[in-house]
Amino acid sequence: METYRLVIRRFKADDWQDLHEYLSQEAVVRFEPYPAYNEAACKQEAFKRSQSDSFWAVCLKGQPKLIGNLYFQRQEPPEFRTWELGYVFNPQYYGKGYATESCRRILDYGFQELQAYRIIAMCNPENVASWQLLERLGMRREGHLRKNIFFKYDPNGQPIWNDTYEYALLSEEWAHHSRD
Numbered sequence: 001m002e003t004y005r006l007v008i009r010r011f012k013a014d015d016w017q018d019l020h021e022y023l024s025q026e027a028v029v030r031f032e033p034y035p036a037y038n039e040a041a042c043k044q045e046a047f048k049r050s051q052s053d054s055f056w057a058v059c060l061k062g063q064p065k066l067i068g069n070l071y072f073q074r075q076e077p078p079e080f081r082t083w084e085l086g087y088v089f090n091p092q093y094y095g096k097g098y099a100t101e102s103c104r105r106i107l108d109y110g111f112q113e114l115q116a117y118r119i120i121a122m123c124n125p126e127n128v129a130s131w132q133l134l135e136r137l138g139m140r141r142e143g144h145l146r147k148n149i150f151f152k153y154d155p156n157g158q159p160i161w162n163d164t165y166e167y168a169l170l171s172e173e174w175a176h177h178s179r180d
Contacts, residue, residue, distance in 0.1 A: 001109060003101045003102065003104075004101070005098070005101060006060065006061055006105070007058075008056050008058055008070065009056065009059065010050065010057065011049035011052070011056070011069070012050050013043075013046050013050045015046045015066050016046035019046050019069070022088065022089065023037040023042060023045070024038065024042070028090075029088075030127075031126070031127045031130070032151070034151070056069060056070040056106065057069055058070060067089060067092075067093040068089030068093065068098065068099065069088055070085070070087050070102055072084070072086075072106050081118065083110050083119045083120070085103065085120070087099055087130075094129075107119060107137065107174060108174075111175070117170065117171055118168055119168065119169050119174075120167065121166075121167045121168075122166050123165050123167075124162050125163050125164075131167070137169070138169060138174065139167040140167060141167055142167065142168050143165070144163060146163055147163060148162075148164050149162055150162060
């Protein structure tokens with residue numbers, strides 16, 4: 001898939017170095033369900049993603065450089081035609097509109113080519129940049145779940161509970177929003 005400035009393609013195992021460039025940063029993975037990756041873990045992760053239909057590499061057009069990734073996964077049950085969107089980008093490329101541009105393209109792909117009925121996304125309320133992106137995409141906040149999930153533990157081994165904002169967009173809403 002392409003946009004004006006980007007190529008959105010399947011992962012390749014040799015994407016690990018670019019993946020490591022951003023997934024090794026604590027600040028980047030702060031809200032993710034995994035810790036910062038070392039080189040060996042990034043090699044494994046890039047290979048795993050190259051075997052998956054859920055992960056998409058976002059690259060600058062005309063360059064092989066991976067600047068971020070999208071997660072786009074069909075949810076169960078399949079007859080509900082619901083997909084989940086996620087994203088992580090290299091901070092060197094923040095503030096340039098690449099996340100918005102690539103997410104718009106994957107939403108088009110989901111609604112037009114995959115015939116999605118509903119696309120959802122979730123984020124931590126403290127991740128202001130993430131929920132602002134979702135709102136720029138025309139997604140609507142449907143819920144604020146209080147302390148519903150944890151990924152990390154405190155020094156005493158107790159879970160660190162987090163809130164979640166839930167967002168969604170229906171196909172008819174996207175058809176209207178994408179014309180604006």
